[in-house]
Amino acid sequence: MSTVHIGLIGDYHADVIAHQAIPKALALAGAAVGVHVEPQWLATESLPGHKHLAEYHGLWAVPATPYRSMDGALFAIRYAREKQVPFFGSCGGFQHALIEYARSVLGWADAEHAETHPEGERLVISPLSCALVEVSGAIELAPGSRLAEAYGQLHITEGYHCRYGLNPEFAQALASGPLRITARDDQGDARGIELAEHPFFVGTLFQPERAALQGELPPIIRAFIEAVAEQPL
Numbered sequence: 170m171s172t173v174h175i176g177l178i179g180d181y182h183a184d185v186i187a188h189q190a191i192p193k194a195l196a197l198a199g200a201a202v203g204v205h206v207e208p209q210w211l212a213t214e215s216l217p218g219h220k221h222l223a224e225y226h227g228l229w230a231v232p233a234t235p236y237r238s239m240d241g242a243l244f245a246i247r248y249a250r251e252k253q254v255p256f257f258g259s260c261g262g263f264q265h266a267l268i269e270y271a272r273s274v275l276g277w278a279d280a281e282h283a284e285t286h287p288e289g290e291r292l293v294i295s296p297l298s299c300a301l302v303e304v305s306g307a308i309e310l311a312p313g314s315r316l317a318e319a320y321g322q323l324h325i326t327e328g329y330h331c332r333y334g335l336n337p338e339f340a341q342a343l344a345s346g347p348l349r350i351t352a353r354d355d356q357g358d359a360r361g362i363e364l365a366e367h368p369f370f371v372g373t374l375f376q377p378e379r380a381a382l383q384g385e386l387p388p389i390i391r392a393f394i395e396a397v398a399e400q401p402l
Contacts, residue, residue: 170203170204170205171204171205171398171402172204172205172206172207172402173199173204173205173206173207173226173227173394173397173398173402174207174208174209174224174225174226174227175195175206175207175208175209175225175226175227175228175229175397176208176209176211176222176224176225176227176228176229176245177191177208177209177210177211177228177229177231178211178213178216178228178229178230178231178241178242178245178246178262179210179211179213179230179231179232179233179236179242179261179262180210180212180213180233180236180237181210181212182233185232185233186330186379186382187231187232187233187259187260187330187376187378187379188231188232188233189382190376190378190379190380190381190382191208191229191231191378191381192208193378193381193382194377194378194380194381194386194387194390195208195390195394196381197381197384197385197386197387197390197391198386198387198390198391198393198394199394201386201391201394202391202394202395202398203398204394204397204398206394208229209225211245212237212241213236213237213238213239213241213242213245214237214238214241215241216238216240216241216242216244216245217238217240217241217244218244222245222248222252222254223252225254226254226255226397226400226402227254227255227256227257227369227393227394227396227397228245228246228248228249228254228255228256228257229256229257229258229259229262229393230242230245230246230256230257230258230259230261230262230263230265230266230372231258231259231260231261231262232259232260232261232262232330232331232376233260233261234260234261234264234265234282234284234285235282235284235285236261236265239265239268239282239285242265243265243268243269243272246258246262246265246266246269247269247273249370250269250270250273250364250367250370253367253368254368255368255369255370255393255396255397255400256367256369256370256371257369257371257372257389257390257393258371258372258373259372259373259374259375259376259377259378260329260330260331260373260374260375260376261331262372263361263362263372263373263374264282264294264333264334264335264374265282266362266370266372267293267294267335267343267362267372268280268281268282268293268294270343270348270364271291271293271339271343274346274348275342275343275346277291277293279291280293281293281294282294282333283295283296283333284332284333291339292336293335293336293339293343294333294334294335294336295333295334295335295336296332296333297331297332297333297334300331300332301329301330301331301332301334301374302329302330302331302332303328303329303330304328304329305326305327305328305329306326306327306329306354306355306375307324307325307326307354307355308324308325308326308327308352308353308354308360308361308375309323309324309352309353309354309355310322310323310324310325310351310352310361311323311349311350311351311352314349314351314352314361314363315351315363315369315371315389315392316351316352316361316363316371316373316389317351318392319388319389319391319392320388320389321388327360327373327375327376327377328375328376328379329374329375329376330376331374334358334359334360334374335350335358335359335374337358337359340359344362347364347365347366348362348363348364348365349362349363349364349365350362351363352373359374360373360374360375361373361374361375368396368399368400369392369393369396369397371389371392371393373389377389377390378390
């Protein structure tokens with residue numbers, strides 16, 4: 170059985186529910202796909218200029234922000250995007266994937282996160298109109314998207330633990346190129362993104378990994394590991 174190495178971009182906290190769930194979700198996905206998954210936590214302050222990211226077959230930007238080093242997280246996300254490394258980001262990972270794209274692809278050097286820079290002029294990530302802390306909600310997936318393919322349907326329900334999301338003021342500009350908004354809530358707000366012409370680059374504001382705590386395989390995590398396993402190991 171092949172072994173795949175997944176780098177977890179984030180600062181580990183034992184009391185964070187998502188951090189408890191992620192290794193379980195990866196193990197379930199590995200068993201379903203037929204590979205052994207070895208996750209490794211990558212503290213964000215260690216990541217700027219990190220020379221060993223090439224050792225990982227996939228990268229996952231995890232929940233629980235603010236990260237100790239935003240620069241470190243953005244460096245690793247950019248590496249995954251540019252080097253065509255399968256990438257998944259949930260909650261804070263989704264948020265930072267959007268900031269990285271805004272800065273590096275759209276050239277918005279002043280793109281910021283309201284959690285860490287509330288005084289910023291271009292808050293790509295802003296407070297949600299209604300905080301989504303320990304709640305679940307209905308989500309509509311775009312036909313033909315990786316999310317829709319993974320779940321096998323267009324209407325799903327997922328859980329959240331977050332207070333920040335994509336600022337609707339910037340949604341149209343962000344999604345005017347290869348980045349697509351492929352999941353929306355019942356108000357039309359972005360809840361998932363994907364990058365075209367990439368082996369796998371998906372972010373969700375919701376936290377699908379939590380299903381693993383009940384022994385359920387999160388569909389999009391299986392799709393992530395399938396994409397990892399399809400790459401040369």
